[in-house]
Amino acid sequence: MNGRDLVRSVKSFGPLRGMREARAARRSRGAGAQPPERGPERARVPGAACEARPLPGGGVVRFARSELRIVVAVGGAVFCGWDGAEPAPSYGLAGEPPEPDPRAGIEPDKDGGWRVVSERVTVEVSRHGGVEIRTPGGVVLRRDLPPRWWEPVAGGPARWSLRSEVPPDARVFGLGGRASGVRLRETAYRLWNGGAAGPGAVEGAPPISMPVQTVVADAGTHLVFHDTTWGGRVTVREGQEGAGSGHDRPGTIEMRMDGGPLRSWVVVGSPARVLSGYAQLTGAPALPPSWALGRHHAGGTAADERRVRELAEESRERSVPLSAVHLGGPSDGGEPFALDGGLFPALPALAKDLAEDDVRLVRVVDPAVGVRPEGAVYAGGAAAGVFLRDADGGELRSGGGSGGAGRVHPDFTDPRARAWWAEWYEDLVAQGFSGVWHEPEGRGLAAAGGLPPVTPRVLEGRGGDGREAHNVAGTAMARAAWDGLRGCRPAERPFVVSRSGWAGMQRYGGAWCDEVPEGWPGLRAALSLVLGLGLSGVPLAGARTATAPDGLGGADGEHSAELSLRGVQLGAYLPLLLTAGGPEAAGPYADAVAAALRERERLRPYLVSLAHLSRLTGAPMVRPLWWGCPEDRALRDCEDAFLLGDSLLVAPVLEPGAVRRSVRLPRGRWYDTATERVFEGPGTVTPDAPPERIPVLARAGTVFAVRGADGAVELEVWAPAPGRKGGGLVVRDSGDGWAEPEIERYASGWDGGRVVVERWAGEDRVPVTKGLRVRGRPRGAA
Secondary structure (H helix, E strand, C coil): CHHHHHHHHHHHHHHHHHHHHHHHHHHHCCHHHHCCCCCEEECCCCCCEEEEEEEEEEEEEECCCCEHHHHHEECCCCCEEEECCCCCCCCCCCCCCEEEEEEEEEECHHHEEEEEECCCCCCECCCCCCEECCCCCCCEEECCCEEEEEEEECCCCCCCEEEEECCCCCCECCCCCCCCCCECCEEEEEECCCCCCCCEEEEEECCCCCCCCEEEEECCCEEEEEEECEEEEEEEEEEEECCCCCCCCEEEEEEEECCCCCEEEEEEEHHHHHHHHHHHHHHCCCCCCHHCCCCECCCCCCCCCCHHHHHHHHHHHHHCCCCEEEEECCCCCCCCCCCCCCCCHHHHHHHHHCCCCCCCCEEEECEECHHHHHHHHHHHHHCCCCCCCCCCEECCCCCCCHHHCCEECCCCHHHHHHHHHHHHHHHHHHCCCEEEEEECHHHHHHHCCCCCCCCCHHHHHHHHHHHHHHHHHHHHHHHHHHHHHHHCCHHHCCCEEECCEEHHHHCCCEEEEECCCCCCCCHHHHHHHHHHHHHHCCCCCCECCCCCCCEECCCCEEEEEHHHHHHHHHHCCCCCEEEECCCHHHHHHHHHHHHHHHHHHHHHHHHHHHHHHHHHHCCCCCCCCCCCCCCCCCHHHCCCCCCCCCCCCECCCCCCCCCCEEEEEEEECCCCCCCCCEEEEEECCCCCCCCCCCCCEEEEEEEEEEEECCCCCCEEEEECCCCCEEEEEEEEECCCCCCCCEEEEEEEEECCCCCEEEEEEEEEEEECCCCCEEEEECCCCC
16 A cells, blocks of 8 residues: 555544444434444455466466456356355345356466457456456456455454546446436445445435446446345446547546455346346346236325225226225234235235235235234244344344334245245235235334344354444345245246345346435436436336325425326336325326326337336336437436337426427437327437326337237237338237246338238248238328
8 A cells, every 4th residue: 555545544434434434324324323333444455466266267366465356147147246255045045156267267467467369258357456347349348446454353244445437428327227217327335235325525315326337338238246145335436538639537436335256247248138137146127017017006004995996997987097096004913925815805815806906905014024923924024033133132123013012023035034924925816916015124223223234144144243234134135035926826927026135136026216306306206216226136116106195295285286186197108117196196187197097008018018128128118318329428427308118209307397398319210109209319309298197218120019909919010210120029928827828020111102010930021910000100101
């Protein structure tokens, strides 16, 4: 460590700032949530390179005070692990790590460094521990400076810091989704699920916070997954290109982690390729049942059987689609799997009656268990010893609960706890529920001052505490639910949505974010969260946009009917849609709200296709505008519109009173789906946005599935530009089971003055004449 590094370390971790941070943390999390004092620490850097030892796919570079393992896997993903860190064990990876690429190997490089060369990526290691990720042509995508560790003299986990440089034009996305904007810039982001903001310019972390970054630059796109579950913070500073003869200032991404292994995976390629590579590492997204892509409605904790039946009747009479009603919540008296028998005396009969109208029941499950000796859940968990315990071995209880005895919380990092918890989902299925919606872990504990970070955890038998386990508890709970529903209903795809999770949570279902600002900023935040989750590997995601009168109010607390309308219109094009309240929530816009929900139902076959394709490719259902053309710098900065698959561009209204809005288009021809007006991209256009609708544009030549007027699935094709061709992929769901449906491939084009659509059948193409609706007719066409 040179003198400059020493000065930086003192500035960053000096005693004065440390005391300030401790005081701020006590104010935000409660004094009982503090980690133990670390005491004196030693700073360490790798030192000079000594030697390298080859391994399949790469090798190990030894330095004076550390070692770095680099392996290029089959498929091109690069693993970097310091101080002996291996890919496993890992909560993020799905199964065994990928096999090393036998064609990749380590070789000496200039200035005493080393390099690993493969087909898709080159990794260069400097003699002091810097790591560069390059394209096969030698262009630098990312440069990691030598890492630094701070190790307690008395022993214990070391905290570490890693500073990375990216091209000056690069834009950074991900970290699990952030309400402040899908593009991460000029601030620090906390990696602690549901954590409050720390001192300084640090954004409080949402309940779904992941160390996953997607970086887009002219040189190319790459994704980085830092596989450590510990908390920390990421500071992003965008670069700047020098004007004239001025120097470029690279962008920087600095990670400061409280502990855990310093290991990462890097995937290089197009946006579609990096998300596909990430899905191969962390698991394919779970495929939801088709009904789950319809409209969900929150019944609330005060709902009863009469209100649920009225809701279904109202939806039927007004021809407003409804797919699921959510029941239960955190105020169920600490009984996660039981509803009040007085409110719901015959749940199975209610579920059966609703199913006749194609409406399902979804149970909202809170992991907090009320301490009731007579309660079956508490008694069973206490006997099995699966609840969290404090350092003295007693049950860790949060405040409140029934009878003032408090609540306890299962340790979902314990396989025994997951197996015990999974058995209770049989009761939910027997009651008539078709899916579950998970609340974040520790809600009651947070209200009581915070979950002590040093709470012992099983961590799959390795042992540890909450500092390592907190971020993955929600994912582990989702795993228990997935296993439970799969076990008691093996012929149907489970539906599990979590409000807390970590990298790899997509293996067990979807994600939902309720933590959005009040008023109109909440719509922009919801879109940012869903886009960020998609770029972090979770395609099935949604956020609070459509609310009851006491939901997204303005600054004065009054509900805005226009806000409710625009929220429903945005939510109708997101993968998960949850509404609340009754028709009065939209006031004078009730008809426009109903029209948005009907359009959602019309597009459900398209959403089903996207869900199937996400499972196969890892691609998000909701995508940023730069998805197909990351080289377009103007699109990288667009955060107020999105692509729904490859076919549709959605430009939601995010400000009050707007009747038109500007939107930046990717290249190609686009049609306004309401007026069939033609727009040409790239460029900025201003389509109409009256209260009745938001601008939705269809790509010229696209072919996708929709629900026709008679309820049957039909193909909708938008005319290609003259002299051009188009196409699309369609996956027709064969039910809610596990049968693999056929992926239908279509091509569109012109035959004289007529649009024709053909379906690929092997190497041949067969004309499509039935179940087809042609829309859009360019100017000058016959």
